[in-house]
Each structure stands twice: as structure tokens, then as C-alpha cells.
Amino acid sequence: MAERVLLRHLDVPDIHKLDVYLAHGGYAAARKALTTLTPEQVTEQVKASNLRGRGGAGFVAGMKWGFLPKDSPKPVYLCCNADESEPGTFKDRAIIEWNTHILLEGILITAYAIKCHTAYIYIRGEFAFGARRLHEAIAEAYKAGFLGKNIFGTGFDLDVYVHRGAGAYICGEETGLIESLEGKRAYPRIKPPFPATYGLFGCPTIVNNVETLACVPSIIANGPEWFKSIGPEGSPGPKIYCVSGHVEKPGLYELPMGMPLRTVIYDYAGGIRGGKKLKAVMPGGSSFPVLTPDEIDVHMDFDSMRKINAFLGTAGIIVMDEDTCMVRALEIIDRFYHHESCGQCSPCREGTGWLHKLLLRLEEGNGRPEDIDLMDRIAGNMMGNTVCVLADAAAMPTQSFLSKFRDEFVAHVTLGRCPLKKNGTGHRQAA
């Protein structure tokens, strides 16, 4: 790709400021959409582009918008999901802080397409700087007439509000987000009904991720065919890969969708730190199965990942070298899900708690031989039995760690300590 789209601030400094954004073609796509296309045509173009949700699930954005009831008497809401809390993921934060207006332009075009006049940006509470950046950009956009009443003289009105969360991963789940926005505990809702028919304040609602919405202006500006030509046709577009852990150059890389995982790790992120050997990779945040070194030739797009029983997720690539203790790594992961379980469903609340407890025991050298199969069974019982998929998000990595690194779990039991460390256990030590 010539110029970056989502991380354009790396090519155009200060693009978070309205005058710079405008000097580089900003809001031209929104103007084109609002003044020359009908809402239905905008939706058609986004559907034709095959833009798939970047929040983790990869649902076709244009198709989701198409689920809204036609001519609903109730208002339609748009929620921008800026809760970004998936471990290993830090892409939305970059867009929010440094390419702020592309997000607002994406929200404007999307709101027009779905006939919505009030949009909320639900941003995680920790992103105080991002919230400030959004407030500044929104104020600029109102002043310039890109938000508010009668935008571009078309009679279309849109208000955008920033709503800050306060430290709960489950607010990223779209119905948890809606509950939280309504001023409640973020208990995910039973689906159906889906938000498109019964969402925020009981009204038709679309929830889209920051990166998804930030892709929309480029589709309108360059056409769906352009978008589809970037990466694989079934899962195309520019994509931000987040690389962290044991690599030489951790950070964000905007590349076409569908890059081989090996290329991202070795050619862009500089390979494994200190010339060490690769041991394991979580390719899409911590909520999905772990991959071993012989699996990293997979292409990073929604469909290719599914073929090897993996998931693209958020493309939060967590890299672990040969010295990493897999028991300790899984203990951190399951601690997270236990801490973040909202507690509504017993398989999730109890299951994540048991898993974490058994892993701590294993790390402390007190694991029993039967614990490994017990954890696998607990994880198996958590899947597909709960209100939301957080339980699955804990179960999938657990089962994959247990099967792909079984010897290491067994060694912890038989040795009564971590085999990678000369003395003592892995608990409270680096992973």
C-alpha cells in the first residue's frame, strides 16, 4: 500500500487536527456520501466492499446495517465500540489519539447510511488522553459544520457524544456496552433480540468497532473495488496488526489483510528478541487458541485463520520465546477472564475461577496428575453454555495450551516446579 489509511499519522504528521486532515482530503468522502448518494447506496457500497468487523468477530459491516428495520418509528443509534480491552490489542487507541478525524468521518458516513442522528463513542475509562482528543476533534467538527444540524446543507443532523467506561472488559461485548451506556452494570443480554432490532434504549442500534468505522471513508472515496483489491477478496482491506511480547520491534503495522503471520513477526517486527527461538503465538488477542511455530505460515485474515482452527480476532499478536513458561502464561490469561467475568452465568463465573485456581496450584508445584484433564473438562463445559462468549474466550486458549503444550503441564506436576527455571516455581516470576 502506498500511503497508510488507518495509521496515516505516520505519513502525515498532525493529521489529528482538522486543518491538516482537510488539507489531505479529509471529509471529502463524507461530502460525497451525503450530497451524491442515498443512505441505501452507501450501505450497498460498504456491503460490496466486504468490510468485515475489526472488533474480533469479522461480521460483514454492510450486512449488519442491513438488519435494521426499515422505517422504524423509533430513533436509530450508532455506538462506536472504543472499549479496546482485549489483551495484546492497541490499534483503536492509535486511531483515536492520532487519526481522530478519520474515525469521526467514518461515524458520520455510517450514521447517514443507517439514518441515525445520535452516535455514542463508548471509550474505555483508561483512555483519558483519547477521550480528550475526541472531545477536541468533535468540537472542531461541530464548528466546521461536519457535525450538528444540516450537515453540508443536506438537512442531515448528527450529534456525537463521548461516553467513558470505567474499567470493565465486558463493556466491550456489544450488549454489555449497551447496558453500560444505559447506566447499568454491564451484564450482556441474551440474544436474540440483536441490537439491530432492540438495542440502546430499546431502539434499533448498530455497534461497530473503531477500526471498522475508520475504514468506511476510504471505501466511499476509492470505491468498493479498490477496498476489495487489498488482501483476500472475502476478507479484504487495510488492517492494523498489533505485535507485542518477545519481538525486536513491537508495535503497530498497517498492512493488507491476509499477511502471513510469519512475515509480520519476522519481516516487520524484526523477529524474536535476542536471537531466541519462537515458542508460541497468540495471533488475535488472548481469547483464541494459541499457535505453535509450525503454524505461523497461516495468512492473517478471517477465513484463512478458521481453516487451521484459529481466529483473526483483533490481530493482537502476542509472541512468546523459548524461555516462556506456558503454565504461567495461561495462568495470567485465565486470571484475566476470571477477573473480568461479569458473573451472570455459573459456568463462566465458576469455570474461570476453577481454572485459575488449578493453574496457580500447578505453578506453585502442588498440581495433581488429574488436574490437566480436569481443566480440559471444565473448559469444555464452559463453551456454548453462556449468555455471551467470554466463557468461550477463556475456554479456547485453555484447551489449546493444554493440548499443544501438554508435556510442559505434565512436567510441572511431576517435577513439582517449573521445568524452565532452575529453582522454585513460576509464580510471581516473569512468564
Next chain:
Amino acid sequence: MAVQFSQETYRQFEEVLTHYPTKRAALLPTFWLAQEEFGYLSPEVMEYIAQLLDLSPAYVAAVASFYTMFDKEPKGKFHLQVCTNLSCTLVGAQQIVECLEQKLGIKLGETTPDGKFSLSEVECLGSCGTAPVLQLNTGDYYENLTPERVTQLVEELAKQA
């Protein structure tokens, strides 16, 4: 009632109410305003918020308890929150925690006797590419931490206190 928003905060509160079709939806933004103004959400503050939004104090307390960033008791002037999720731990978050515990003479979850520093561990802060990371209060991130950097940070903050 003893607690009350200042005029400026009350104005912001009224503005927030216009963002939503229901009063209840203004609850989280009101918590933020209150935490900013009063430092933490004491029972009296929650009662005040309940009145402002026509909610029961029990409801307000139940919602506040769900969200970890709302403090239900006073925290140190400088609340250091170290991420100990996976990407940060892979590159040394544990050494950062140990260094801070030693420097401050407290354990995770504690506050120094002079009320200046609190130390906590938190989950992924969305900054894994610049790990290890900590957040100071509800504001700035300190990234690419080393034991030397956090030692220096603590010394600088101690001077400000």
C-alpha cells in the same frame, strides 16, 4: 446534605443530561464528575448522585461497585497501576512491581501510611507495544518501563507531594 457539586461541575452535569434520553444513562458520566471533584465515591457522594438522577442509593452503589475505576474509598495522591497482563509480564512487569513494592515499602493493593502513594496491578491497558506500562491515577501512561525509570518517577512524584 453536605456534599454538593461546585457551580462549574453542576453546569457540566446539566450538559451531560442533554446527551441522553434517560436520566439513568448519565450515571457513569456523573460518577466521573463526582470522582474528579470529591476524589472518590463515598456513601454520601453516592446518595447525592442518587438524588440528582432520581435513582435509589442502593442502585447507584450497585452500579459503582461493578466498575473498577470508580474508587469507593480514598486512594493515595499518586495511584500507580501497573499492567501485569501477558504482554507486559513477558517483558518484565513483575520486576516493575517488585521494584515499586520495595521503593514504596508497600504491597500491591496498599497505600503508603502518609497517603501519598497507592500501588495496584491492572489488566491490559491497551499499550502492549510499549510494555511494560503503568497508568498514573486516571491520566497519563508511563511506557517502556525499566526499574530505573520507575524509581525516578517515584522520586519525582515524592517531590511534588
